[in-house]
Amino acid sequence: MDVDRLLPTPEAADLIALTREIADKELAPRVEEHENAETYPEGLFATLGRAGLLGLVYPEEYGGGAQPYEVYLQVLEELATRWAAVAVATSVHTLACHPLYAFGTEAQKERWLPAMLAGEAIGGYSLSEPQAGSDAASLTCKAEPVDGGYRVTGTKAWITHGGKADFYALFARTAPGTRGVSCFLAPGAADGLTFGAPERKMGLHAVPTTAAYWDGAVLDADRLIGAEGQGLQIAFSALDCGRLGIAACATGLAQAALDTAVAYANERTAFGRRIIDHQGLGFLLADMAAAVDSARATYLDAARRRDRGRPFSRQASVAKLVCTDTAMKVTTDAVQVLGGYGYTRDFPVERYMREAKIMQIFEGTNQIQRLVISRGLAA
Template sequence: MTVERILPTEEAYELLGLTREIADGELAPRVARFEEQGEFPREVLRTIGRSGLMGLPYPETDGGAGQPYEVYLQVLEILAGSWLAIAEAVSVHTLSCFPVYAFGNERQRKSLPDMLGGDLLGAYCLSEPQGGSDAASLTTRAEKDGCDWVVTGTKAWITHGGHADFYNVFCRTGGPGPTGISCVIADADTPGLLPQIPERTMGLRSSPPAQIVFDGARIPAERLVGDEGAGFRIAMQALDAGRLGIAACAVGLAQAAVDYATAYAKERQQFGKAIGEFQGIGFMLADMATQVSAARALTLAAARLKDAGRPFSIEAAKAKLFATDAAMRVTTDAIQVLGGAGYVSDHPVERWFREAKVLQIVEGTNQIQRLVIARSLTRD
């Protein structure tokens, strides 16, 4: 399947240049301190929002930047190469704006400019402690009481949990299965919406997820997004695009690892010459670079399908699967190139290794991506 490529505009090239300036000037100098201290970079994200990078693939008429998904993913790649938590935050926020953009009523859509401008940070409450991959079996319940939905249950692994200004909450308003699930949008100050202590994570320490407990949280009935019972469909459509965001983050992270390991291999001397001149190291670097290029090509090809209005969900699953697996391999090999130096925090490769792991899990584990791809091959 081929899709004619739409060449980026001059505006897109300027946007990518601006992103590189922000990544080099604002992100790279801060990432080590924020990750070490576990501090959430809310002000940094406001800077990202003021730069117009929080609503890139949405129309300008709604407050976005009107950029193709192919350009948006390249922005994520650049951000991830300097600070993965920021790139992931932009990806999750973009995902969190989708329900209101695609299914929201006129009153809900009035908030889009503030959402897409980054003034309001979003979170996506789908996973639960006992049900991550099996989202159709979620148990968080919303009962109608007069003019409100009363929501009770617990959501898990919520990016921006405790920091978000609005939460997309997927909850059961009907019977079992996907058709009993609806989506409501809740403000952070909703009584009964209770963020828990953030998780102690291996990576992404400046943006750890947290559980969100809903203890009889009263959400106005008018905050129902789309039709009652349409929640699962909304969630899956959003995740199709979200997987491309995670794939782009993986590409950016892996490219940073290749660049760093290559620079180290040029400078590190052993047996009278740079270690990069030894075939054992050179071939390793060649394989790393090839995997990154292949992951990037697969990711952007899926983005072009989306931009063309063609079905892209299976290609998104392939891109997410391949790119995140590649990031795990590449960051592992980057540590090996550095040897003992790669195992200490003086060099960023050990952080990239820790961060790459989570990309194989979020937005649907890679085992789920394989299941999705396999089913597409065997069904009529």
Template structure:
């Protein structure tokens, strides 16, 4: 990857070098075959977990990396540049840990977090339903209290790692009130929990997405995170961080596409010149570089707000919208730069273009991001200046 970075510590610099090395030597050689065969590479996540990558933004006392989001997102970007399915999977796994980290008891954290953050347990996140995607408060999946257990019934759609995860972070309705939703950690081997066949998708074919079915799934009360009714709060707070994760993967995907396009443009000649020397094509590449740097800057701005403990919901939505819209443009232009070759599977840019599309859709469509931003503008009274450190 050709991105230039300024990192906050020497430790972070070493970490990014490690991740770039793993991405180049371990992930890149496996990506094209896995995507072509719709194959889920579970071992890639174990490898990243054992290298300490899956738990980077969480506390060291539970096996995490204790890194700021500013660093973690740049790690995701490096992974997304070579294999978006794995980058998205790492982001989803981190999201599946969020409720436990933020709302779990000390006993829950000590019992489950080390294996989750270490990659031995891979997580999934169950929020959307077939009729309730952008409006999670409309969910119908229920969790009925029965003594020391809850009984879950319902359907969850669009579950990344569906059918392949070791546990599921599940939002389910515990009362008839619109916000009467609670959060649970459900082990994959719980009786009554099953997955439909994986969806046949345009892109990210190395990342299984499936509908999860809950039929009288009994789980103990101690697997509830937080209090009854905290679920929607947990979900929405986690989504802000999840949107930054997708912004990072999308920025990496765009950077990987541009790197491919530039390398091709330097070698390919027409009319006696390299095609990068033709102004019309050079301008396409220049616009891509500008868009990527702008997306990265917005993503890091939102991350630094989060790291400082400041509100960042609006900025997370801006970062997600800007980065994913830009990834769609850059990947499409990369195909154009390669011409007919870009439309073949001999080069990865056609796959990158297919993968970019869904990033405008999941973690809240970009239309939803515009709604979030617009509502935030309506509430904003004035800006603020904060001293860093």
């Protein structure tokens, strides 16, 4: 069902209506084909870019939509309700644009940002490594100064849109220690850059996740974003926003599972009544609905704090934790509502359940979110 949203402006309401129209026309009819075949939806992100959905939170002067996070996240949720992989990739693209916008020079922004926000250049976020996931300070991929730029050597891992993206927000070591990581706007095609085979994932099959192998690729000096050694500051400044993006995606996924379960329960009969009229099933669906509504309220609270310039790091971790745990629980319950049919691929709830699991892992595992929240309480 379409969520009855409380939006701040008529413009925002029009944007949500446009998003629903595009999602119903371009995403919903294609999701099963691409997820089952594990094929990339060529041209789809360009369509989203032309509609203005890939630069919503950035200023109009660079081609963005100048929308508050409160609205942007609800757009993500609408996309995720139809196709979680596309919504996650949209969130990652927005995250990948952040270092350039927030820390780049004016010349760098004028050169690269308009194409990124228009969807002419799709981005990936390259922070993790095989032995450095949540522990970003232990990165080993190196960017060594050479004449006119930096030579990059090392392996990066878990890159959404790996091998498909046109640019990557790349974090590599330029000096020892926690202050030795720097950020680069790396091109997607460079001599000495190759990508591994797509990971054989449990879900989100339509958008590849890969490793990247940097074998002495040289980046021009103007590809450095911010100052040398500022990389972890840049990475962490973006991650709070990225966590909100995943929270919204998880809520959309949970909403999709709830919608499917409710529709099935209204049609399926047992013992002479619709199964939704049996209290055991009706109460389970009521708990699912309450959980989805609560998750949405949680990410919107964090977004509104961000939009008003208030601290929101703890609230972002709370939202990521609550929304992704909710998605896991609601999608599991949706399989239960459908019974044996829920365990088959004839209905999408088994896919929703598989897709929900990763939401608890990326952008910082939920154990890391609990660590962030507990440290905030102890401060």
